[in-house]
Amino acid sequence: MALKKLLKSILNVNCIRILNVEFDQSSSPLYIHVNITKGQRSRCPICGRKCSGYDSTTERRAWRALDLGSCTVYILSDLDRIQCPEHGVHTEQVPWAYHHSGFTKEFEQQAAYLALHLNRTKVSKLMRINWRTVGTILSRTKDRLEPDSSIRFKNLKRIGIDETSYRKGHKYVTVVVDHDTGRVIWVGKGTGKEVLSSFFALLTQEQRESIELASADGARWIQSYIEEWLPNCERCIDGFHVVQWAIDCMDELRKEVWREAKQEEKEQPKQKKGRPKKEEVNKTEKHGKSYKYALGKNPENLTEHQISCLDEIRNLYPRMFRGYQLKEGLRKVFQCSKETIDEELKAWLSWACRSKLKPFVELSRKIRRHKEAIIATVKHGLSNARIESTNNKIKVLIRKSYGFRNIQNLIDMIMIVCSNLYFEIKLPYQLR
Structure with a gap:
């Protein structure tokens, strides 16, 4: 009797009666035969209501419990089938496991908790289960914590849309974030x-009409697509992406100047033998590579060496320095006030299209197409910074798990970690 009480306490399960305990010395599993108490029998595994029996078929099933030292533990019980008026025919509910699961509740809690902190290979070794089973447990945990995902779509006003890669070969996932709550929806x-x-298509007509801003x-x-689906929505384009366009143009201009300098070097007569004088040293390689970081960084973050590089660019390569000024001018457009954004952006577009720098002339045409979205971004102060941080979390999840073959497991893990469901998963000893 004392042994049964001890096992009952270890399993942390109520409403059961332990019938027998078996131990196999060859493979070291511990089998605990139990029966459900009369008050908990014949209950629907979905709604929990008392139901009538469906037939006389009785099936013995086994559930994996947490290990006891080096022994694997299994709970064995005979189950009947019941007929629920609402959910139909199912196997009756058991108090120690969730529906459609071959593991106890505490086992799944611990496996899900560890999967969010360790890579799945280590979790599978520690829990002694297949690595695919870890993903299945995560998906089941997500469905249990949030049975209805449509609750995320309530009170949507400002959303962010972006995509991120999860695997080589141009494999992407599209992520939508609620700016007001910071959650992935x-x-x-x-x-x-x-x-x-x-x-x-998942949103109702009222939910689509309630969205006012969308950043992308x-x-x-x-x-x-925003105009088609969201009639009252104003689009905002992220300032980081716009400035990145200018940085790419700056890099293209730098390469162009580098190629021209290399061509001039080839046309010059060959140097005489011996060490050249200091003023004759070719600086082509320097402005081809070393100048890249000085031109791309913000002025407040430049080192002393990079500041000296900018001074050299101003004196030696005026075209390159004009491109740098255009890039910085565009960055300052996003720092101006709501009242002056129209004038500042108009002045920059006029400056860029008259610069005679081909990359920036093309950029001015591109920005002119997104002019309204850029103005809305500054006026409403909306950016994709929150969703970019979410993308970084997704990258960390992928690296920690050494990739995902099942995309649904990845989606479920993203929803758990990036939607505050993470805090509802606890270790078994925290459940007591």
């Missing part, structure tokens, strides 16, 4: 029009 496999339309990158098709 939807994740879909792939990127493009069809993927984003599947998200908008500069993809053209996003604007057309």
